[in-house]
Amino acid sequence: MLSLDAFAEAKLADLGARSLRRTLTATHRLDGLWVERGGRRLLSFSCNDYLNLSHHPAVKSAAITAVEAYGVGAGASRLVTGDHPLLGELEARLARLKGTEAACVFGSGYLTNSGVIPTLASPEDLILIDALAHACLWSGAKLSGAKVLSFRHNDIAHLVELLGQHRAGARHALVATDGVFSMDGDLAPLDRLSALCEAHDAWLLSDDAHGLGVVGSGRGSTHVFPDARVPLQMGTLSKAVGGYGGYLCASRTVIDLVKTRARSFVFTTGLPPASAGAAIAALDLIEADRDLCAQPLARARLFAAALGLPQPQSPIVPLIVGAPEAALEASARLEAQSLLVVAIRPPSVPAGTARLRIAFTAGHSEADVLRLAEAVRPWADASPKAA
Numbered sequence: 020m021l022s023l024d025a026f027a028e029a030k031l032a033d034l035g036a037r038s039l040r041r042t043l044t045a046t047h048r049l050d051g052l053w054v055e056r057g058g059r060r061l062l063s064f065s066c067n068d069y070l071n072l073s074h075h076p077a078v079k080s081a082a083i084t085a086v087e088a089y090g091v092g093a094g095a096s097r098l099v100t101g102d103h104p105l106l107g108e109l110e111a112r113l114a115r116l117k118g119t120e121a122a123c124v125f126g127s128g129y130l131t132n133s134g135v136i137p138t139l140a141s142p143e144d145l146i147l148i149d150a151l152a153h154a155c156l157w158s159g160a161k162l163s164g165a166k167v168l169s170f171r172h173n174d175i176a177h178l179v180e181l182l183g184q185h186r187a188g189a190r191h192a193l194v195a196t197d198g199v200f201s202m203d204g205d206l207a208p209l210d211r212l213s214a215l216c217e218a219h220d221a222w223l224l225s226d227d228a229h230g231l232g233v234v235g236s237g238r239g240s241t242h243v244f245p246d247a248r249v250p251l252q253m254g255t256l257s258k259a260v261g262g263y264g265g266y267l268c269a270s271r272t273v274i275d276l277v278k279t280r281a282r283s284f285v286f287t288t289g290l291p292p293a294s295a296g297a298a299i300a301a302l303d304l305i306e307a308d309r310d311l312c313a314q315p316l317a318r319a320r321l322f323a324a325a326l327g328l329p330q331p332q333s334p335i336v337p338l339i340v341g342a343p344e345a346a347l348e349a350s351a352r353l354e355a356q357s358l359l360v361v362a363i364r365p366p367s368v369p370a371g372t373a374r375l376r377i378a379f380t381a382g383h384s385e386a387d388v389l390r391l392a393e394a395v396r397p398w399a400d401a402s403p404k405a406a
C-alpha cells in the first residue's frame with residue numbers, strides 16, 4: 020500500500036474509534052423545512068436557512084433571471100473579467116443594510132475570513148479571538164502569521180487582561196468574535212467589546228453569519244447593540260440569505276485595500292451571477308419584512324419556554340449531550356421520529372460538549388416546535404443550563 024493511503028486509513032480508523040469520523044448523507048431539501056433522506060421525509064431542525072429563503076419563489080426566480088442574463092459562471096477573478104453588474108449592486112445593498120460605507124462580496128464566508136484577516140494583520144500584530152469563535156476566523160488568523168491568543172468565551176475581563184499584557188508589544192491588534200455563536204446561539208457583547216477595542220486601539224471584527232436576517236430586526240447582531248461600533252462586519256449569504264457567498268462591510272478605504280490584496284478575493288473566481296441575483300432578492304425580503312425576520316427567534320423562545328430552558332438570544336438552541344456517541348444516538352432516536360437534528364461533535368465544538376444543535380426557522384409551526392420539545396425532553400432535562 021502507498022504510504023499515502025496507509026496514512027489516510029490509519030487516520031480514519033483512529034477517528035472512527037473515537038466516533039469522530041464523518042460521512043456524507045445525500046439529502047434532498049424539499050422546501051427549506053422538509054428534507055428527504057434514504058427515502059424518508061424528515062422535518063429539519065438542522066438547516067441554517069432560517070427564513071426558508073433557499074426555496075422562496077422570488078429568490079429562485081431572481082437566480083434564474085441572473086443565469087439567463089449573465090450565464091452560470093463569472094468567468095474569471097473579479098479583478099479580471101468576473102465583476103458582473105450584480106456584484107456591485109449586491110455590495111451596495113449589503114453596505115446599506117449594515118450602515119457602512121462599502122462592502123466586498125467573496126465566494127463564501129470562509130473565504131472572507133481567510134482573506135480579510137491576513138490582509139489586515141501580519142507577524143508584528145496581535146489577534147485576540149473568542150475561544151468559541153468559528154473555525155474560519157482561526158484559519159484567517161493563522162494565515163496572517165500574527166501572534167494569536169484566545170480569550171475565554173464572552174469574558175471581557177479576560178480580554179482586558181490579555182490586552183494589558185500583550186497590546187503594547189504589537190503594532191496593530193485585531194479582536195475577532197462571532198456576533199451570534201454558531202454552535203451555542205448566544206450573542207457577543209458587541210457594545211462592550213467595541214468600547215474596549217477603541218480604548219486599546221484594537222480593530223473589532225464580528226462574524227455575523229448567524230445574525231443577518233434573524234436578530235437586530237434582520238440587520239444582524241451589531242444592530243442588537245445601539246452603542247456598538249464595529250468597523251469590520253463580515254458574514255455569509257448562505258444562511259438566512261438562503262444562497263451562497265460571503266461579505267465584508269467596512270469603510271471605503273478598508274474595502275479598497277481588501278479588493279486589492281485579499282488573496283481569497285484576488286486569486287479566485289467571482290461569485291456566480293445566480294448567487295448574487297438570489298442574494299439581492301433575499302435582501303429585498305429581509306429589508307421589507309421584519310415580522311418574517313422575528314419568527315425564527317420567536318420559535319426558539321417557544322421551544323425553550325416549553326422545556327424550562329433559558330431564553331435564547333438567537334434561533335440556535337444547543338442541548339449539550341457530552342460524548343460524541345451519545346449525541347449520535349440521540350440524533351438517531353429523533354430521526355426515527357422523522358425529526359432531523361444532526362449531532363454536532365468535536366472539533367466543531369470543544370471536547371466533551373457534543374450536542375444536538377437545534378436551528379429554528381420561520382416556517383416551523385408552533386405545533387412542530389412543541390412536538391420537537393417533547394421528543395428532546397430527555398436530553399433537555401440532562402443538558403447543563405447555560406446562564
Ligand SMILES: *Cc1c(COP(=O)(O)O)cnc(C)c1O
Pocket residue numbers: 127128129130153155197201226228229254255256257264265
Ligand atoms: C457558516 C459560518 C461561516 C462560513 O460561512 P460560509 O459562507 O458557509 O463559508 C463563517 N462564520 C460562522 C460563524 C459560520 O457559522
